[in-house]
Amino acid sequence: MDYEDVITNEPEDVKIVFNPRITDILTDTNYAPVIKALTAGFLTVKELINKYEEITGIVKSPKTMYRYLKDLKKHGAIIQVGQRVTKGKKATEALFGRTAKIIYFYQADRDFWTSEDFKEESEIVLKRMAIVFSKRWDIPKPKTDCLRQLLIQNDDYIPNEIKRILEIYVKQTEKESQEISSQEMYRIVNLARSIVPMLETEYLEKELKKCFPSKVKS
Numbered sequence: 001m002d003y004e005d006v007i008t009n010e011p012e013d014v015k016i017v018f019n020p021r022i023t024d025i026l027t028d029t030n031y032a033p034v035i036k037a038l039t040a041g042f043l044t045v046k047e048l049i050n051k052y053e054e055i056t057g058i059v060k061s062p063k064t065m066y067r068y069l070k071d072l073k074k075h076g077a078i079i080q081v082g083q084r085v086t087k088g089k090k091a092t093e094a095l096f097g098r099t100a101k102i103i104y105f106y107q108a109d110r111d112f113w114t115s116e117d118f119k120e121e122s123e124i125v126l127k128r129m130a131i132v133f134s135k136r137w138d139i140p141k142p143k144t145d146c147l148r149q150l151l152i153q154n155d156d157y158i159p160n161e162i163k164r165i166l167e168i169y170v171k172q173t174e175k176e177s178q179e180i181s182s183q184e185m186y187r188i189v190n191l192a193r194s195i196v197p198m199l200e201t202e203y204l205e206k207e208l209k210k211c212f213p214s215k216v217k218s
Contacts, residue, residue, distance in 0.1 A: 017105050
């Protein structure tokens with residue numbers, strides 16, 4: 001071997017991305033082949049251009065490939081993992097890899113509940129829902145400040161639980177986990193998002209009770 005790959009930035013097993021643009025970019029016909037090419041491992045720009053042609057039959061210039069890589073890095077899909085050092089050459093080549101074996105987008109409402117820009121609007125929503133909850137379960141109205149904190153906490157708790165599930169999935173499936181399509185990943189994440197609250201009923205009920213003056217009736 002005439003070169004050595006110096007890895008300084010290892011990808012994660014699972015990465016949560018809150019930017020909704022990630023879904024579009026991972027399914028875009030220009031960018032998706034780059035992600036697919038990187039399932040084979042870490043690649044230089046030259047290797048990516050060759051792999052891209054193998055996958056699509058289309059030749060991309062180095063300038064175009066660098067633009068794709070810049071956009072993918074910006075949206076959290078890839079990272080520069082290190083450098084390739086070739087014997088007898090002073091210049092090194094950048095090595096790129098996926099940010100993680102599994103990358104998924106999680107749509108959270110945290111900004112709506114935390115931002116001053118939405119403070120008035122979110123307070124109206126909470127007050128109205130407090131009345132609805134009160135009538136639905138025949139209990140005193142829950143505290144809106146507590147509901148707000150619970151929603152913020154939930155937007156941290158649920159995606160992190162999903163991440164733990166997917167980390168186990170990666171370890172169990174190894175190579176197959178890197179070949180999941182964006183559509184499959186969407187289904188898997190939605191399934192986990194539905195199941196996690198069911199499995200974490202005790203924890204979520206405990207936190208919810210703090211906001212309600214009395215036990216919620218079924």
